[in-house]
Amino acid sequence: MSRILIVEDEVSIAELEKDYLELSGFEVEIESDGMNGLARALAEEFDLFILDLMLPGIDGFEICKQIREKKNTPILMVSAKKDDIDKIRGLGLGADDYVTKPFSPSELVARVKAHLARYERLIASNVPENDTIEIRGIKIDKTARRVWINGEEKPFTTKEFDLLTFLAENPNHVFTKEELFREIWDMESIGDIATVTVHIKKIREKIELNTNKPQYIETIWGVGYRFKL
DSSP, X not given: OOEEEEEOSXXXXXXXXXXXHHHTTOEEEEEXXXXXXXXXXXXXXXXXXXEEXXXXXXXXXXXXXXHHHHOOOOXXXXXXXXXXXXXXXXXXXXXXXXXXXXXXXXXXXXXXXXHHHHHHHHHHSOOOOOOEEEETTEEEETTTTEEEETXXXXXXXXXXXXXXXXXXXXXXXXXXXXXHHHHHHSSOOTTOTHHHHHHHHHHHHHHOSOTTSOSSEEEETTTEEEEOO
């Protein structure tokens, strides 16, 4: 059963939307406050979001923006505002659709079904799975060039990502700074091996619980570094 979150401060409208959606077989949750709605949207698994534009705490635009930074879940924005600029802004922030009040509840249900069907086709398509590396709480998506540490995504620069990936792909192998510089920067070190040290330090700050006692990237004194399994 698909699960839907409605973030709407007008109780009568939210309850009407919920009734029609539940009659169509959906599980529906309602939040009337923007901050609470955003917190649930980010923390819980929903199959689609219906966001009102004007909300207490935080508006639908900001909720849409923050959801889209983390998830690809379909988003329908609902508003009494009819200005094209609001529609353009909402769609530009990643909303999949924009419905203007007043609207027919059956129209809303139809749009919800259409977007869910489209999303399901998208995720069920025969797109090759991303190439990933997973080691003790670290997940590296080589295809999307993204990194998660214990489920939390961390931002990595291009060279930080390349260096972490190279070490993780060659666990327990000790590499000198010169070898790492040559591999990642594709040139001889020419006295620039301090660059490797700086990048290792930055990576550790993102992946290690305690940078003084690293559990992933180990320093082999007098030699270089290795990624511990």
